[in-house]
Amino acid sequence: MQQVRELDFFKNIREIREFEFGLFYFFDSLVISEIHEGVVFNWNMAQKAIDAAYEVIGKDKPIAYISNRVNSYSVVPSDWIKFYTNRHQLNFYSVVAYNKGGLASLILERMFFRGSLRQFPDLESAIKWSLAKIEEERELA
Numbered sequence: 001m002q003q004v005r006e007l008d009f010f011k012n013i014r015e016i017r018e019f020e021f022g023l024f025y026f027f028d029s030l031v032i033s034e035i036h037e038g039v040v041f042n043w044n045m046a047q048k049a050i051d052a053a054y055e056v057i058g059k060d061k062p063i064a065y066i067s068n069r070v071n072s073y074s075v076v077p078s079d080w081i082k083f084y085t086n087r088h089q090l091n092f093y094s095v096v097a098y099n100k101g102g103l104a105s106l107i108l109e110r111m112f113f114r115g116s117l118r119q120f121p122d123l124e125s126a127i128k129w130s131l132a133k134i135e136e137e138r139e140l141a
Contacts, residue, residue: 001070001098002123004032009127017052021045022073026056029134030064030127037071043079062137064092064130068123072099092133094118094126 004010004025015026022035022045031053035041057063097119120126 002068002096003034003070004068004123007124007127009124015056017049017056019045019048024049024052026053029057029061030066030130031057032066032068032123032127034068034070035073037073039071039073040076041073042076046079062091062134064094064134066123066126066130067093067095068126069095069097069099091137092118092130094120094130096120096123096126 004023009027010025012027013025014028017024017026020036021039021041022033025032025034031049033049039045053063095117118126118129120129
């Protein structure tokens, strides 16, 4: 398992926000989360992270989100509906799952997430993919 702080990429950090439910690392157009063990991640928690992302990155830039599942936790998959009802936009979403529990949660999320949801075996691959997608998006704009 790789944590964000262990990577060379960490030197590009813009800001870290620690919430009672997890850590969120903000880079240029990239957000990486590490949710705490045993949390049931819901819409109220997501709203705090979204507000922080808009504050740090802005609302007008494409954003890639990586869920680095270093701990075992669950997501309320139907809360993705609230994400869209509130007109939030997530350009790219990827999950780094290190165990079967993380993969099972991912299957449920795919049923509710409207965009492209990618799974990676390691954090560095997820970062490379996310940065490439953000760059492609910028070139199209």
